[in-house]
Amino acid sequence: MRCEQMQDLIATAYVDGECSAQEREDVLAHAAHCQECREFLEAVTKTKETLTRLPAGFPSASVWLQIEEKITPSPSWWEVWLTGFRPAVVFASLLLLVLTGTMAGRQMMSKGANSSSSAVIMLAMSDDSALDEAIETSGFDSMAEQIF
C-alpha cells in the first residue's frame, strides 16, 4: 500500500477504531519502516486524543434567564389593564354599585311618596261615607296598603 493510501486509512478507520485486525497490522508494519507515515500516525492520534479530551462546559446562568424572558408569553392588553389598574377597577365597581343602589332607592322613595300623596289627597276630598264604603268593600288592611 502506498503512503497516500496508508495515511487515508490512518486518518479514517484506524483512528476511528474501525480497522480489521489485518489492516491494523498493516498500518503498524508500514509505520515501523516509513518515517513520514509514522509521524503522520503520531500527529493524527495525538490530535484526536486532544480533541476528545477537551473539557465539557455549560452555559452560564444568565443564558437561561435571557431565554426565559424571550419565551414567556407577554400578557394580553386586558390582562395588563386588569393587573395594572386592579385597585382602581375594584374602587370603580364599588362606587358604581353604591351609586346604582342610591339612585334606585331614591327612585323607589320618590314613587312611593307620589302614590301616598295621591291617596291622602283622595282621602281628603272624599267624605266619610265614601271612606267607610271603601273600607267595607276591600277591608281596612288593603286600603292601608294602597295608601302606604
Next chain:
Amino acid sequence: MDEDLIDRARSGDIDAFRIIYDQTAGFVYNTARRIVGRNEDAEEVVQDVFVAAHRALKSFRGESALKTWLYRITVNRALNKVKSGRSKGQEVAYEDYMDIAQTDMPDKALMEKDAETRAQALLNTLPEDFRACLVLREIQGLSYEEIADTLGINVNTVRTRILRARRQLAVTVQEGGAYAL
C-alpha cells in the same frame, strides 16, 4: 427526557422546558463553543437555539427528533456566526493564550486552560464546514451516519470532510503551527 416532558413544554409549561434545557444545553453549548471558538458567541448561539426550539416544539416527535434538531440548528447557527464574521474565535484564542502567562491560576487549572486554548486554536485553523464535522465526530462522538443526518448531507461527504480535517490538522501539528498542541 420523555415524550410527556416535551408535551408539557409544548403546552406552555416553562418549568418543563427548563428541564429540557438543563438536559440538552450542555451539548448545544459545547458544540457551538468548539465551532465558534469563543464563549460569548457560543452562549449567544445557545440562546438563539433554545428560543427557536421553543417555537418549534410542535414539530418534534420524541427525544431523538428533538436531539437531532438541536444539533442541526446549533451547527447552522454557529456556522452562520463564524461565516458572517461575527465570531472572533481565532483572535480570542490567541489573546487567551497570551493571557494565560499572566494569570495567577493554580498549576493544574493553568495547564488545563492552556491545553484547551491550544486545542481550540488548532480547531480554528480548519474551514468551518470541516470543523463542524470534526466537532460532531471527536467531541460529541456522533457516528458518520448521525453527522450526515444532522447536517443533511451525504455520508460520503462527511467521510471526506473528516478525512481532510484530520489530514490538515496533522500537517499543521507536524509543522509546529497553531501552538502545535
